Amino acid sequence: MTFWKEAGLTYNRYAAIAARATRRALKEDKRILAERREQMDIRAAKWEDGKQGEYKDIKTAEASA
């Protein structure tokens, strides 16, 4: 068993971390284009009593949940 599997990481997470490490080692111009692929914007809204709450970005939404 690989060390990351034992620690509870999935292959997807492993592949993403390895990809992130290679992107960060690129030269300036290529790196800027590549790092756009990592950006992810997710917004979430909490529902209560059938009513949708305010949209917040995922970090603050999880913190307040």
Place this chain on the structure above:
Amino acid sequence: MSALRAATRSVLRSRPTAVFGLRGSVRGYAEVPSDKIRLSFTLPHQALYKDVDVVQVNLPATTGELGVLAAHVPTVEELKAGVVDIVEESGATKQYFISGGFAVVQPGSLLSINAVEAYPIEDFSADLVRSQLAEAQKNSTSGSEIDQVEAKIELEVLEALSAVAK
């Protein structure tokens, strides 16, 4: 009547003949030539090679370095971070550093490489590799368990990269 026929025939002949585009790769063989492999090397965001006949491909499999030639036994290999060498028909060798992925050899000399990230070695900066390496080494011994594991993964990639980045 025959003049008309001659006229149409000359019109057809004077039409510019189709250029069979020999732009790098020739598609349209039913089977792969017996001394080549048909390579498709793709990333999620880009296809580096799509059904291109090449001579040899060297792969960094987790089980060791693997050289694929024509008529290779079918196999599925997990790839680790490392360099993929492709010897093209023209004799030129292209090298790409991949972050990881899979390679599948199918019967009939068909090779598919799927990687998450792949760049020519010249695109990497040795200085950045060194600084990231120092950072990852520091993180691999301190912090939460998950942070340490993530740093270990980065270390594997960066160590492979430091061996080739100039």
